[in-house]
Amino acid sequence: MRSMQKPIRTMTSLAVLAMMASHAINAGGFSLYTEGSAAAIGNFAAGIAAEGADASIGWYNPAGLVLLKKQQAVLGGVGVFPSTQLTGSSLYSTPNLFDPTEPNLTYAQTFSGLQAAKSALVPSLHYALPLNDMAVFGLSIVAPFGLSTDYEKNSPVRYAATLSKLETFTLSPELGHKITKHFSLGVGVDLQYARVTFNRMIGSPAYLQYLELVVPQEITPYTLDSESKNTGDSFGVGFHLGGLLRFSEDHTRLGLNYQSHVNHNFSGRSQLTGRFADPALNIFAPGLANPNASFYSNTLSSNSIALPGILTLSGYQDVNDKLALLGSVVYSQWSSFKEITLNNVAVGVPDPDLGTTTLTTRNATTTEGYRDTWRLAIGANYHVNDQWMMRIGGGYDQTPTVNAHRDVRLPDSNRGAVAIGVHYQAFPSVGFDVGYSYLFATNDAIINNTQPIATSTYNVTATSKNHAQLVGLQAVWKLDQEKASMTTK
Numbered sequence: 001m002r003s004m005q006k007p008i009r010t011m012t013s014l015a016v017l018a019m020m021a022s023h024a025i026n027a028g029g030f031s032l033y034t035e036g037s038a039a040a041i042g043n044f045a046a047g048i049a050a051e052g053a054d055a056s057i058g059w060y061n062p063a064g065l066v067l068l069k070k071q072q073a074v075l076g077g078v079g080v081f082p083s084t085q086l087t088g089s090s091l092y093s094t095p096n097l098f099d100p101t102e103p104n105l106t107y108a109q110t111f112s113g114l115q116a117a118k119s120a121l122v123p124s125l126h127y128a129l130p131l132n133d134m135a136v137f138g139l140s141i142v143a144p145f146g147l148s149t150d151y152e153k154n155s156p157v158r159y160a161a162t163l164s165k166l167e168t169f170t171l172s173p174e175l176g177h178k179i180t181k182h183f184s185l186g187v188g189v190d191l192q193y194a195r196v197t198f199n200r201m202i203g204s205p206a207y208l209q210y211l212e213l214v215v216p217q218e219i220t221p222y223t224l225d226s227e228s229k230n231t232g233d234s235f236g237v238g239f240h241l242g243g244l245l246r247f248s249e250d251h252t253r254l255g256l257n258y259q260s261h262v263n264h265n266f267s268g269r270s271q272l273t274g275r276f277a278d279p280a281l282n283i284f285a286p287g288l289a290n291p292n293a294s295f296y297s298n299t300l301s302s303n304s305i306a307l308p309g310i311l312t313l314s315g316y317q318d319v320n321d322k323l324a325l326l327g328s329v330v331y332s333q334w335s336s337f338k339e340i341t342l343n344n345v346a347v348g349v350p351d352p353d354l355g356t357t358t359l360t361t362r363n364a365t366t367t368e369g370y371r372d373t374w375r376l377a378i379g380a381n382y383h384v385n386d387q388w389m390m391r392i393g394g395g396y397d398q399t400p401t402v403n404a405h406r407d408v409r410l411p412d413s414n415r416g417a418v419a420i421g422v423h424y425q426a427f428p429s430v431g432f433d434v435g436y437s438y439l440f441a442t443n444d445a446i447i448n449n450t451q452p453i454a455t456s457t458y459n460v461t462a463t464s465k466n467h468a469q470l471v472g473l474q475a476v477w478k479l480d481q482e483k484a485s486m487t488t489k
Contacts, residue, residue: 042421
């Protein structure tokens with residue numbers, strides 16, 4: 001047995017490091033663009049930087065705040081109900097350390113309909129206050145990015161990921177100002193808090209499966225499975241800047257808005273729980289280690305990670321006093337998301353010579369291959385009467401993930417959308433918006449991701465069928481009392 005100790009030491013120590021390092025955070029396919037406004041859910045945010053339906057225009061284009069003549073508050077929320085079902089297989093492969101001339105030791109699992117996505121509620125708050133005939137102050141509180149996928153700790157993809165979660169909250173004071181009768185500019189400062197959680201299991205299932213055969217003992221391929229839990233938060237500052245052209249007594253409008261990159265340096269805690277965290281672990285007798293052992297690092301940190309800049313061009317056109325047409329083209333600069341470096345990840349490194357495990361921290365880097373993306377949306381508003389207005393829309397949204405790097409944390413695909421919504425002016429000062437969008441994959445997401453683990457590998461090959469439903473509801477208060485007359489503008 002002693003002749004095997006050096007290669008086993010290399011395999012186990014590097015396996016822990018590689019398992020922990022890969023794909024710490026993904027947010028691309030879960031950009032919450034429309035979720036900043038429940039009204040936007042009703043037409044897939046068509047015309048969002050030019051319409052100016054309510055105070056949410058301050059977030060999508062602060063120049064459009066000048067369209068609001070009265071003080072206004074908007075409180076809303078969007079329920080996100082995604083479905084991601086994976087079908088495929090996973091394969092853990094490692095050299096036969098007992099006899100290197102033999103084929104690799106392998107541990108394979110298959111799965112069908114493996115559910116990953118988690119539902120969430122995305123709140124938003126917008127406020128607008130005219131300062132004079134030329135300037136309007138705005139304030140937005142939104143969640144522009146979010147992600148939640150969760151696999152069971154015993155799932156067939158557990159060595160790739162268990163829980164992955166990203167939450168962002170942005171507070172943006174804004175100002176819109178008329179430059180001329182037909183042109184206005186606006187700017188907002190984006191104060192953004194972000195929090196990430198990325199968990200996975202680590203273990204050596206192929207080695208344990210073979211060890212159980214050659215040295216009979218009470219172990220299984222799961223015996224060394226230990227949970228790595230990593231959580232960090234960050235604060236970043238960005239801006240959004242917009243312009244609005246208005247013609248034909250505001251019946252024709254063209255809006256352009258840019259939301260800047262926001263850089264985050266995450267810091268927090270890394271915790272390893274299970275037999276790999278027991279300093280008394282001997283890999284030749286893994287079942288004797290404490291399954292509840294825990295080791296943590298409070299100095300977890302990341303490199304600077306840039307959430308993307310977003311450029312929106314929108315048009316709005318009143319056809320008549322009842323019908324308006326809207327459209328948007330959105331360009332997201334996801335290629336800024338290139339790589340992730342994790343510093344001070346909690347790991348356990350077994351030493352076969354001593355029959356113990358060293359608890360320490362390691363740094364690692366992984367490459368992300370995100371691409372820039374396009375989003376297209378068209379829609380219409382129909383003014384039924386003084387109280388009711390209908391919305392309809394749809395479009396297409398590219399995923400930033402690419403086949404070469406897509407993994408189970410974000411099994412995303414290109415998607416189409418159809419949307420419908422309604423505005424109801426219940427009282428002169430209070431109105432309500434309800435919106436519904438159905439997002440459907442235009443193709444299955446293909447995953448063929450292999451993670452190197454020293455001389456071993458862990459591969460997940462799968463297809464993912466994705467769709468999502470968005471349901472939005474918001475209330476719009478006109479805080480300055482007046483008799484409301486709703487238009488399509």
